[in-house]
Amino acid sequence: xxxxxTSLEASHFPVMLEKIIxxxxxxxxxxxxxxxxGGGGYSNKLLKFQKTKVIxxxxxxxxxxxxxxxxxxxxxxxxxxxxxxxQINTVLSKNSADNIIFDLGLxxxxxxxxxxxxxxxxxxxLDMSMGLTDISAEEVVNNCSEKN
Numbered sequence: 570x571x572x573x574x575t576s577l578e579a580s581h582f583p584v585m586l587e588k589i590i591x592x593x594x595x596x597x598x599x600x601x602x603x604x605x606x607g608g609g610g611y612s613n614k615l616l617k618f619q620k621t622k623v624i625x626x627x628x629x630x631x632x633x634x635x636x637x638x639x640x641x642x643x644x645x646x647x648x649x650x651x652x653x654x655x656q657i658n659t660v661l662s663k664n665s666a667d668n669i670i671f672d673l674g675l676x677x678x679x680x681x682x683x684x685x686x687x688x689x690x691x692x693x694x695l696d697m698s699m700g701l702t703d704i705s706a707e708e709v710v711n712n713c714s715e716k717n
Contacts, residue, residue, distance in 0.1 A: 583610040583672055590614060595621045599667035600625070604654035611670055623662065624664060626654045626711045675687045 583589075585690055589611065589697025590667065597600065603612045606627035615621050616639070623643075625636065636649040654671070695707040 573667075583607075585672065586610055587613055587669060593668045600624065600665060602657065602661070602666045602669040604657065604669060604671045605673060606636060606649065607632060607672070609639055611672065612639060616643045616646055620649070623665065624648045624650070625658060626650050626652055626657065628653050656701075 593599070595599070595615050598618070600622040601611075601615050603615070603623055603625040606612060606625040607634070608624075608627070612623045612625050615623050619701070623646065625647070627636070627649075630651075632693040633651065640648050640649060648664075650656075652660070657669075695705065695710065699713075
């Protein structure tokens, strides 16, 4: 993995990771869907179990390098889709899954990069985009009426 993707991964730790591993028992060689890939914490851990496969989703452009690095490491067992997890049916219509993981909410990858516009500590533009959107939070706040 390159230095930039490694630092992104290291900046976010999935808090429920060990509990998910305990509950799902990936030693069985099942297929997992990681609906909120983020820094790849769940996917990376699950792929350490030799027979597991992971289908991952994320809409955030900033994590594409992490996904690419994991794909290089596990080319036949890791499948990444830059899509909203609401599009899961389009992917699972051709695949099956044994376990689906949703780790909802913001990640430290988003909050700690002030240029992303998620933090009140930043003087940068209010953006708050997780990807796959053409409108920033600044535009919504300044241009939409209460009725919109």
